[in-house]
Amino acid sequence: MSNKHPLVQVIENAQLIERPSFAPGDTVVVQVKVREGERERLQAFEGIVIAKRNRGLNSAFTVRKISSGVGVERAFQLHSPIIESIEVKRRGAVRRAKLYYLRERSGKSARIREKLAPRAAAPKKAAAKA
Numbered sequence: 001m002s003n004k005h006p007l008v009q010v011i012e013n014a015q016l017i018e019r020p021s022f023a024p025g026d027t028v029v030v031q032v033k034v035r036e037g038e039r040e041r042l043q044a045f046e047g048i049v050i051a052k053r054n055r056g057l058n059s060a061f062t063v064r065k066i067s068s069g070v071g072v073e074r075a076f077q078l079h080s081p082i083i084e085s086i087e088v089k090r091r092g093a094v095r096r097a098k099l100y101y102l103r104e105r106s107g108k109s110a111r112i113r114e115k116l117a118p119r120a121a122a123p124k125k126a127a128a129k130a
Helices: 006-015 100-104
Strands: 027-036 039-053 060-067 070-077 083-090
Touching: 027 070, 039 070, 039 100
Parallel strands: none
Antiparallel strands: 027 039, 027 083, 039 060, 060 070
């Protein structure tokens, strides 16, 4: 429930962009439109989602990566038109909503376990012999 005027809600809902679902701990590749003079090109930013903020049109997420041994974080607006696409490369199994503790960690201690997909039910062989 929002205290926004109904007209503001209609306008904001029209600007929402469909994005894939992801969560903190996931490794994502964000394709960002970068303008260089007259040219516009795509720049990929790959890293681990360390925070996500769900606020409708004002939703945002923060991605962290290690570049040349230096930690780099970038915050993105989820529904921004400069984001061309978001691709989820790997699902991470974490127990926190904000992974700010990764800022102090490096190397193997900064690794995140991969979330295993649930297995499909195996067909029963013994029931088919009847």
